[in-house]
Amino acid sequence: MATGTAPAGTTAGGALRGRDFRLLWTAETVSKTGTAVTTFALPLVALQTLGATTLMMGVLNAMIWLPWLLVGLQAGVWADRRNQRPLMIGCQIASALLIVSVPVLAWLGTLTMGYLLVIAFASGCSTVLFTAAYNAYVPFLVGRSELMAANSRLMGSEQAANIAGPGIGVLITQVFSAVLGLAVDAFSFVVSAVCLWSIRAREPSDRQGGGAERARTTFRADIWAAVRFVARDPYLRIITASSTTTNLLMAGIQALVVVFLVRDSGLSPWAVGATTVTISVGGMLGAFIAPKVTGRLGTARTLLTAPVTDCFLLLFPLAGHGPLLVVALAGTLVWATGIVVRNVTGGAFRQAYCPPEMRARAAMTMRFTFFGVWPLGSLLGGVLGSVLDVRTALFLLAGANVITDVWIFVGPIKRSRDLPTEFAKPPG
Structure with a gap:
């Protein structure tokens, strides 16, 4: 974003009151709530549907965290080289497709523990890449002067999602099944992607500076x-x-x-x-x-x-x-x-x-x-x-x-x- 230029969708009262920030806030809140449902539902699917052992439950949890170690640094380079909003939308769509495949296969009776581990790792990679892009996108959308207030609101809604998500997961699991909880999370990613797509602010192609020179550097050099x-x-x-x-x-x-x-x-x-x-x-x-x-x-x-x-x-x-x-x-x-x-x-x-x-x-x-x-x-x-x-x-x-x-x-x-x-x- 060029210096002194306000993103589209802001108001005279500041970016935090603008349409674009509200859409980003909504996208993040809905996505975090759905993810909190999955945090509760995914282990239950492994336990109740697949009869996972204690060891496999531990491996499943490890698969969720492993992407931070394996692709975390690379994700930062990828996000810095590209405009963040399209990257975030792609991550949300990918996450929706990955998560929804679990209830589909469960209903077809073909779900396996190996596939669930792959999905946990792949969706974790998508989350890591989304996080990298998201952290770089917030300053573009609100500007440096409003970063404290923006992060306060975004983190506040994240904590609220952490409370509501497991409760929603318990309700869905008790009334329906843990598998349906994953379908809810997949839908939340779709809603999040639509909100991000609706943001009007567009990052200039030269936002990062030195485009041609940066493009010639390797991932290792950037890391x-x-x-x-x-x-x-x-x-x-x-x-x-x-x-x-x-x-x-x-x-x-x-x-x-x-x-x-x-x-x-x-x-x-x-x-x-x-x-x-x-x-x-x-x-x-x-x-x-x-x-x-x-x-x-x-x-x-x-x-x-x-x-x-x-x-x-x-x-x-x-x-x-x-x-x-x-x-x-x-x-x-x-x-x-x-x-x-x-x-x-x-x-x-x-x-x-x-x-x-x-x-x-x-x-x-x-x-x-x-x-x-x-x-x-x-x-x-x-x-x-x-x-x-x-x-x-x-x-x-x-x-x-x-x-x-x-x-x-x-x-x-x-x-x-x-x-x-x-x-x-x-x-x-």
Whole structure:
């Protein structure tokens, strides 16, 4: 987008009030709700329809995350080389076709576990590519000055989808079947694609700059340019390191939550659902208050609140019957709120700070690191829960998370009220 030119579909009140942003917001909300239904329904299809073993259920979950490691960096390059809106539409259509094939084959009686694993991986690849394009497209559509408010709304609706999706999935499964839940998700991708297609703003063909020169570079060169950019930048490097250690420890905690609440604490399975809902409610609250918090504290100082809100996660291992569960959920709520406030702040900063030609690649380079440690964190949690008792393991992981928040105090973030808003210069 040329400097000083507002995208089509905006209004005098700003891009956030314009038709195009509302369409993008609707597309993302509908798609996320459908995906949340699938997160609930897909394992049930494997379990109820195909009789999957515990091992195969683990493999199925791995197939969903594996694309972030295998194609995450390449997806960033692909998204930076092309206009993002057509790419997002293509991803949604591909996802719809992939997901709808599962209920079709199930109704025909030809669905196999192998095919379900392929679909999980392929739809995961589509999600990764969509995410790369989406992260680069938002700054084009709303402009740098409204990124904080835009990310607040988009992340808020995502958290709402995380609450509504499983509930819709449970309802559909109880009344009809898990297979029908996948059909609902496929339809949500179609609706999302139509909303994206209806956006009037068009990215100029020269939006990324240096088109001919960029076209001659290889995927490997573009990937390494993004890795160097993130690794050398004093802000992105620290944010990546902090988020990576957080994800490592959170994966360990997540691996232990169900066994801790149900087996060790003697609570019913509804406590697991209550924990999930609490995290999503905290996420909605965090998305809502993020612009207000950054306006009062400043964007840099908001990131420095990590140790304060992360301390509240130490209340979760106190979970037990009666008031102890309330205390644990209250601590989880504060922790989740803080996490999302910082995610909104960091996401808006990255989109404004990274040069347009580097946005998708930088975002996916960081996500490659974030999600790449998730399997290791799950293994860490399992080992600690086996060597120690589960409650002690949770205390150690939550405490380590507070300690590793020291990452955010390394470098220039601690010296400023606000993070920079000018484009960073990529390494030569």
